[in-house]
Amino acid sequence: MSLTLLNVIVAVVIAIAFAAVNAAYLVWAERRGAARIQRRPGPNINGPFGLLQPPLDGIKLMTKQLMIPGGADKILFMVAPVLAMAPAIMSFVTIPFSEGIAAHNMELGVLVIFAFASMGAMAILFAGWGSRNKYSVMASVRAVSQNVSYEIPMLITAITVVMTTGSMDLKEISMAQSGGFWHWNIFPSLQSPLMPISFIIFFICSLAETNRAPFDLGEAESELVAGFHTEYGSMGFGLFFMGEYANIVIGASLTTILFLGGWDCPFGMFPGVWWFLLKIYLLIATFIWIRWTFPRTTIYGLLNLSWKILIPISLFNLLLTAGLLKVF
Amino acid sequence: MGGYFSDIFYGSKSLLIGMGITFREFFKPTVTVQYPYQTLKMSARFRGHIELIADKEGKPKCVVCGMCERACPSGCITLGSISIEIEVDGKIKKKKVLSKYDLDFTKCSLCGQCVENCNFGALEFSKEYNLASTRKEDFHFNLLKRLEERNT
Ligand code: SF4
Ligand code: SF4
Numbered sequence: 078m079s080l081t082l083l084n085v086i087v088a089v090v091i092a093i094a095f096a097a098v099n100a101a102y103l104v105w106a107e108r109r110g111a112a113r114i115q116r117r118p119g120p121n122i123n124g125p126f127g128l129l130q131p132p133l134d135g136i137k138l139m140t141k142q143l144m145i146p147g148g149a150d151k152i153l154f155m156v157a158p159v160l161a162m163a164p165a166i167m168s169f170v171t172i173p174f175s176e177g178i179a180a181h182n183m184e185l186g187v188l189v190i191f192a193f194a195s196m197g198a199m200a201i202l203f204a205g206w207g208s209r210n211k212y213s214v215m216a217s218v219r220a221v222s223q224n225v226s227y228e229i230p231m232l233i234t235a236i237t238v239v240m241t242t243g244s245m246d247l248k249e250i251s252m253a254q255s256g257g258f259w260h261w262n263i264f265p266s267l268q269s270p271l272m273p274i275s276f277i278i279f280f281i282c283s284l285a286e287t288n289r290a291p292f293d294l295g296e297a298e299s300e301l302v303a304g305f306h307t308e309y310g311s312m313g314f315g316l317f318f319m320g321e322y323a324n325i326v327i328g329a330s331l332t333t334i335l336f337l338g339g340w341d342c343p344f345g346m347f348p349g350v351w352w353f354l355l356k357i358y359l360l361i362a363t364f365i366w367i368r369w370t371f372p373r374t375t376i377y378g379l380l381n382l383s384w385k386i387l388i389p390i391s392l393f394n395l396l397l398t399a400g401l402l403k404v405f
Numbered sequence: 406m407g408g409y410f411s412d413i414f415y416g417s418k419s420l421l422i423g424m425g426i427t428f429r430e431f432f433k434p435t436v437t438v439q440y441p442y443q444t445l446k447m448s449a450r451f452r453g454h455i456e457l458i459a460d461k462e463g464k465p466k467c468v469v470c471g472m473c474e475r476a477c478p479s480g481c482i483t484l485g486s487i488s489i490e491i492e493v494d495g496k497i498k499k500k501k502v503l504s505k506y507d508l509d510f511t512k513c514s515l516c517g518q519c520v521e522n523c524n525f526g527a528l529e530f531s532k533e534y535n536l537a538s539t540r541k542e543d544f545h546f547n548l549l550k551r552l553e554e555r556n557t
Contacts, residue, residue, distance in 0.1 A: 114427045117437045370427040371420065386413060 100322035101131035153207030158316035161200035164193035165323035186247035216304035220295030230387035231282035251339025283328035466527035473519035
């Protein structure tokens with residue numbers, strides 16, 4: 078694929094539009110879902126089923142004044158929300174939605190996505206530090222330690238998948254799983270009998286990476302006001318929000334590609350982008366379901382889970398897979 | 406070591422049970438009352454501000470004995486009366502009737518002393534709870550007028 082300027086612009090615009098629409102309507106889905114779980118109707122006044130709520134929320138955020146607190150580091154403060162949003166958008170560019178739909182297929186797709194994802198932690202750190210607010214600093218330190226410790230098991234499980242497939246190309250990884258659900262990576266294979274556990278580890282890590290409940294220590298409202306975005310109003314806050322939801326979509330897409338066969342149909346019929354979308358939205362629904370089921374963990378519980386359970390098990394799985402790959 | 410794995414196992418199991426509960430709740434009907442569009446019926450013992458009770462003809466049952474005015478610890482009730490002449494069995498009699506019943510609801514503590522002290526069953530608590538205003542004068546109720554409004 079030749080990468081002309083026009084191609085790039087079209088790809089980026091589509092990625093931004095996709096991310097924005099997803100962010101807006103995932104907020105709606107989240108609020109409706111949370112409400113149903115708590116036996117409330119949720120937003121239902123604006124438009125049918127409250128479907129006009131997200132655009133109106135957006136207008137409200139955009140008409141607000143952007144305030145910069147007195148002692149804040151202006152540059153960091155302004156850069157942080159953009160830095161939260163931009164990598165999430167960039168990651169969309171490498172994700173293959175189906176065999177033909179990918180903005181730009183890269184051979185190191187997995188690596189690119191992880192590289193961009195780790196920039197999210199930097200945005201949070203900048204936001205907390207730049208706000209010059211004790212709550213924000215505390216929250217951002219928490220969020221960074223959490224992101225760092227969950228990136229390790231996530232990467233290790235990704236490496237396991239990459240080893241069994243023998244490729245870092247997201248497209249090739251999903252192609253390798255085509256032809257019915259028994260080919261998917263989530264099911265144990267001869268080379269890697271612990272794959273279901275890898276899937277669960279990966280899923281937990283992608284939950285933690287997006288800083289969502291029960292891992293939302295970076296914005297623990299009950300103790301830290303609003304965490305790292307305490308000082309942000311207007312679209313600054315809006316960008317963080319969009320970044321968070323874009324990251325959720327990325328996490329779900331990555332899980333789908335690595336473990337659930339990408340755009341492959343479970344019964345080998347009509348593979349295509351619809352299967353991909355169905356899978357990611359099912360995963361996102363599970364994200365929402367989990368968020369509204371469990372209370373927030375403590376920082377100790379969170380780090381213990383990562384260092385004492387997820388990392389040892391994923392490392393063991395990696396070694397086992399490496400050994401079995403040699404044998405078979 | 407055994408404790409380590411059983412911790413993981415029972416921990417995951419309890420998480421799944423939790424998710425099962427929220428899954429079931431998701432499909433149950435909602436219980437919210439959509440307030441401005443739907444309202445609840447207040448329970449029998451709900452205490453709103455006081456209201457005069459009408460007799461069969463729609464006149465207040467009150468005989469202007471003044472007990473409620475005296476019983477009110479906050480002094481929110483102001484009564485007024487006029488004498489009228491009515492004919493009973495051919496004889497002309499004088500009778501006091503209520504001409505004014507003002508309630509200053511800003512001071513009322515809803516203690517219920519007025520209702521308790523009325524020996525003629527002329528007072529009751531209303532079921533009104535939609536009271537909101539930016540001016541305190543809006544809470545000076547003319548109960549007599551409210552009674553007339555209810556009659557029409
Ligand atoms: S309820 Fe109590 S405070 Fe209110 S008017 Fe009656 S006696 Fe006065
Ligand atoms: S106590 Fe009853 S009858 Fe007497 S003045 Fe008050 S409301 Fe009227």
